[in-house]
Amino acid sequence: MLLTPTPLEKHYFRDELIFLKRDDLLHIDFSGNKARKFEYFLLGNFPQIKRVVSYGSNQSNAMYSLSVLAKMKNWEFIYFCDHIPSFLRENPVGNYKYALKNGMKITTSKDRGFDTNSLKDTQTLVIQEGGRQTEAEIGIKKLAFELIIDIKTKNIKNPYIFLPSGTGTTALYLQKHLPFQVYTCSTVGSDEYLKEQWGMLDEEKNFPLILNSEKKYHYGKLYPQALSIYKELKTDMGVEFDLLYDPIGWIKFLENIDTIEGTPIYIHQGGLKGNESMKARYERKYGKIF
Numbered sequence: 001m002l003l004t005p006t007p008l009e010k011h012y013f014r015d016e017l018i019f020l021k022r023d024d025l026l027h028i029d030f031s032g033n034k035a036r037k038f039e040y041f042l043l044g045n046f047p048q049i050k051r052v053v054s055y056g057s058n059q060s061n062a063m064y065s066l067s068v069l070a071k072m073k074n075w076e077f078i079y080f081c082d083h084i085p086s087f088l089r090e091n092p093v094g095n096y097k098y099a100l101k102n103g104m105k106i107t108t109s110k111d112r113g114f115d116t117n118s119l120k121d122t123q124t125l126v127i128q129e130g131g132r133q134t135e136a137e138i139g140i141k142k143l144a145f146e147l148i149i150d151i152k153t154k155n156i157k158n159p160y161i162f163l164p165s166g167t168g169t170t171a172l173y174l175q176k177h178l179p180f181q182v183y184t185c186s187t188v189g190s191d192e193y194l195k196e197q198w199g200m201l202d203e204e205k206n207f208p209l210i211l212n213s214e215k216k217y218h219y220g221k222l223y224p225q226a227l228s229i230y231k232e233l234k235t236d237m238g239v240e241f242d243l244l245y246d247p248i249g250w251i252k253f254l255e256n257i258d259t260i261e262g263t264p265i266y267i268h269q270g271g272l273k274g275n276e277s278m279k280a281r282y283e284r285k286y287g288k289i290f
């Protein structure tokens with residue numbers, strides 16, 4: 001079901017040698033790293049479970065991936081988000097559209113802090129926003145083991161890992177299971193927020209290192225600089241990245257690359273289904289550009 005192991009490819013970008021772990025190729029229907037994070041639920045057997053409940057944004061990659069999981073498992077999928085713009089209701093696109101196609105029941109709730117755990121019962125699985133939960137460690141540990149084998153096989157000297165974070169779950173568990181340094185950056189909130197998320201998952205404090213940039217970037221905002229690096233990566237490497245996390249990731253990574261010793265491995269975490277709505281937003285702002 002999962003196409004593991006995924007390839008580790010050698011690339012050059014702006015004259016830098018960079019290896020790419022192609023986790024975007026993991027599963028045709030799962031959005032990138034969410035397949036790793038939900039692998040425990042995907043492969044496990046949960047005969048008592050009848051439904052899955054989660055919450056987050058109306059274009060979340062996790063939302064779409066959960067709709068796939070629910071469909072495969074024949075579970076009901078109930079999703080809460082704080083609002084659905086009327087133009088989206090009328091013209092569904094991207095993750096929202098495909099999650100609905102998979103049978104998602106979406107409800108709006110203004111109360112962002114509401115406790116989804118209160119919905120938990122013996123038949124209901126509650127998944128935290130973005131899949132930030134300890135079960136994610138199982139699948140991410142497998143990714144770490146794959147990387148260790150890749151690095152050995154390709155004889156990569158002095159490797160380090162970079163990946164952009166949302167909740168930081170993937171970066172945290174990679175660091176826990178890798179003997180190499182993991183670098184990341186925040187895309188959703190401040191660096192403090194990212195550390196808080198880590199604190200909720202793990203007491204160990206063996207946290208990844210956070211890279212930053214001169215300029216501040218706000219989650220989900222459209223930036224010409226983000227668009228331009230997305231295009232440059234696609235043209236020069238022949239690889240499409242997501243438009244939400246990866247451009248910010250690449251900007252912050254490249255700003256710091258000269259200060260880090262060793263050979264970088266960038267984890268491509270997929271998320272391309274989400275590009276449909278991001279491209280539509282960019283085109284509403286800048287005209288036909290893709």
Ligand SMILES: *Cc1c(COP(=O)(O)O)cnc(C)c1O
Nearest residue numbers: 061165166167168169170270271
């Ligand atoms: C969800 C997602 C992330 C963030 O993953 P976290 O484990 O929450 O840090 C990064 N990139 C893509 C493409 C994603 O879908």
